Amino acid sequence: MNRIIALFCMLIILLSCEITKDKQIENEKVSSLKVRLQKAKYEGILFGHQDDLAYGIGWKGVSHQSDVKLAVGDYPALFGWEIGNIGDSVNIDNVSFDSIVVYIQRVHQMGGINTISWHARNPINNNNAWTKTDINIEAFLPRGEQHQLLIDKLDLVAGFLSRLRSDDGELIPVIFRPWHEMLGNWFWWGSASCSKEQYVKLFQFTINYLKKEKGLDNFIVAYSPNSSFLSKDDYLLRYPGDNYVDVLGMDNYTDFSQNRLDLVVQKISIIVDLAVERNKIAAITETGSDKLSINKWYTSNLLQVLKANEKTRSLAYVMVWRNADTSHFYVPFLGNNQLDDFQNFVNDPLILLLNDFNKY
Numbered sequence: 001m002n003r004i005i006a007l008f009c010m011l012i013i014l015l016s017c018e019i020t021k022d023k024q025i026e027n028e029k030v031s032s033l034k035v036r037l038q039k040a041k042y043e044g045i046l047f048g049h050q051d052d053l054a055y056g057i058g059w060k061g062v063s064h065q066s067d068v069k070l071a072v073g074d075y076p077a078l079f080g081w082e083i084g085n086i087g088d089s090v091n092i093d094n095v096s097f098d099s100i101v102v103y104i105q106r107v108h109q110m111g112g113i114n115t116i117s118w119h120a121r122n123p124i125n126n127n128n129a130w131t132k133t134d135i136n137i138e139a140f141l142p143r144g145e146q147h148q149l150l151i152d153k154l155d156l157v158a159g160f161l162s163r164l165r166s167d168d169g170e171l172i173p174v175i176f177r178p179w180h181e182m183l184g185n186w187f188w189w190g191s192a193s194c195s196k197e198q199y200v201k202l203f204q205f206t207i208n209y210l211k212k213e214k215g216l217d218n219f220i221v222a223y224s225p226n227s228s229f230l231s232k233d234d235y236l237l238r239y240p241g242d243n244y245v246d247v248l249g250m251d252n253y254t255d256f257s258q259n260r261l262d263l264v265v266q267k268i269s270i271i272v273d274l275a276v277e278r279n280k281i282a283a284i285t286e287t288g289s290d291k292l293s294i295n296k297w298y299t300s301n302l303l304q305v306l307k308a309n310e311k312t313r314s315l316a317y318v319m320v321w322r323n324a325d326t327s328h329f330y331v332p333f334l335g336n337n338q339l340d341d342f343q344n345f346v347n348d349p350l351i352l353l354l355n356d357f358n359k360y
């Protein structure tokens with residue numbers, strides 16, 4: 001009898017070793033993503049562009065095309081993707097989800113980093129993320145009457161994240177950036193329709209559900225408020241907690257458009273100080289000058305800010321928004337008069353494109 005019990009115990013130990021090993025393999029991938037981002041802190045700042053491989057000015061779905069590459073001969077080191085309208089065949093910006101999966105795989109293969117944002121539709125009336133009518137956040141949260149609506153959306157997100165696999169079938173680690181710009185009042189999860197407590201619950205539930213219920217561990221999480229903060233307390237107003245966040249970011253277009261570079265520097269310092277205190281990664285998760293209407297925005301605005309001091313230099317990455325068409329773009333296209341300025345920007349040793357990043 002004793003022998004049987006001993007054998008049984010050995011079996012349990014062996015099985016649990018296997019499970020732990022599996023977990024370690026997954027976690028190693030995510031921690032190596034974190035390490036790569038942390039390393040960037042000492043080597044330079046990764047440059048990112050939203051939807052870079054999907055389309056640009058005058059082209060769409062051309063294999064391996066990129067407006068950054070067309071402009072300066074190399075890809076960005078970081079690529080942003082959008083899952084607004086998940087559940088449809090194409091996303092909010094008319095890119096098919098099937099092709100986003102392929103782009104994410106390609107980026108991973110090339111050694112770049114993927115980050116995913118989510119302009120989630122209003123779950124009640126299925127209008128866009130900016131529609132606040134009919135919203136009752138409490139109802140979506142656990143025990144709320146419409147909680148299933150949130151679960152349904154998260155199931156779709158989980159389905160998408162679990163499709164992100166490399167050739168060997170392993171899940172690709174990505175940065176997930178849900179419920180962004182929450183200090184503003186334009187999204188249904190923003191300050192106009194969602195209280196601070198509700199927001200924190202929504203964020204925590206989202207991450208717990210994807211990780212614990214769905215067993216996904218191929219993503220790290222970015223918290224990215226818009227620029228309306230001036231202190232650490234303001235920044236942390238809707239912070240879901242250190243257990244839920246890996247990247248402390250900010251989306252900042254406003255301070256640049258108002259020519260308040262001093263404020264951008266001040267806000268980066270806040271993020272970087274918090275990141276050091278809490279062992280997180282600091283980044284500008286979205287920025288840019290639409291249509292590059294600010295002359296020499298890349299060198300006389302963005303680069304000035306990034307080179308302002310040791311703290312600003314220690315950011316892991318900065319990502320500019322998408323090149324939709326000539327009335328909405330952030331990276332200069334061939335023939336645009338800001339091309340030289342962009343070239344000068346990427347030539348600065350602080351700025352890392354894909355080839356620079358792969359050297360480290």
Ligand code: BMA
Nearest residue numbers: 082084092093119321322324
């Ligand atoms: C906004 C704009 C919109 C776009 C949305 C989601 O900033 O670029 O055109 O649909 O992001 O990507």
